[in-house]
């Protein structure tokens with residue numbers, strides 16, 4: 001049975017990026033913790049139930065909820081990676097629903113990393129499913145792909161505006177193979193710049209109190225030059241910056257993502273934090289203590305790059 005929780009959008013709320021800006025200021029950090037449970041990397045005591053789908057879904061639930069309890073006082077938002085829940089079928093998606101509900105109960109904003117999209121008429125279904133009134137997952141924001149074109153983004157923008165939710169459109173991804181398409185030249189510009197321009201126009205049209213509009217952009221920490229270039233060209237677009245930590249991105253690499261107030265970007269770290277129990281420097285700590293230490297370490301590291309005023 002899939003649990004459909006009461007809509008958290010029943011009351012009038014500020015726009016997503018206004019809420020995110022307030023949460024970043026309150027927690028004094030742009031760090032977002034990625035909830036990317038991989039069964040074989042979970043602490044051993046959470047893998048006692050066996051490997052069938054039901055047992056794995058229960059392990060994901062226990063791990064993710066234990067993780068949220070540790071990071072909730074420290075960070076503004078979490079980013080569940082839907083792929084890991086989806087691989088377990090409906091059991092995993094039910095676990096995801098409960099994890100999102102728990103995050104909301106702890107006051108965390110939730111970025112659903114599902115990287116959805118399709119032709120416009122089908123995209124409406126995705127927009128509704130992830131951000132709509134009866135969504136089983138009730139994300140505050142959703143990652144989406146731009147590669148079906150501008151009309152494919154429209155249903156997401158409409159729904160996000162109606163629901164005070166946010167979007168993060170893939171602009172310059174953190175993986176090396178992203179350049180295969182994104183760095184191609186189209187006319188006098190690159191594809192990623194062209195996508196960036198489209199996202200900026202959507203955000204300019206919808207800017208909220210904090211100056212950022214409904215469409216954010218995903219820009220990888222592994223491309224610091226492009227990050228800095230896009231920050232200048234996209235002044236109304238909030239960035240989600242993955243690739244910090246396990247993929248090699250550093251605090252210095254993400255420095256160009258922020259505006260002069262230290263806002264305008266959140267930086268995701270998944271494996272380096274959630275599987276900190278496997279890092280030599282945290283040997284001997286239980287997994288939640290290791291998560292706490294790794295989160296505090298990342299917060300201190302990012303404070304050197306993010307001049308929050």
Ligand SMILES: O=C(O)c1cc(=O)[nH]c(=O)n1[C@@H]1O[C@H](COP(=O)(O)O)[C@@H](O)[C@H]1O
Nearest residue numbers: 081143173174175218242246247269270271
């Ligand atoms: O949209 C994303 O979050 C994303 C975009 C991107 O360009 N690169 C990228 O790594 N991600 C996601 O960010 C997370 C990175 O995880 P770690 O490398 O373990 O910190 C994963 O959930 C990825 O799917």
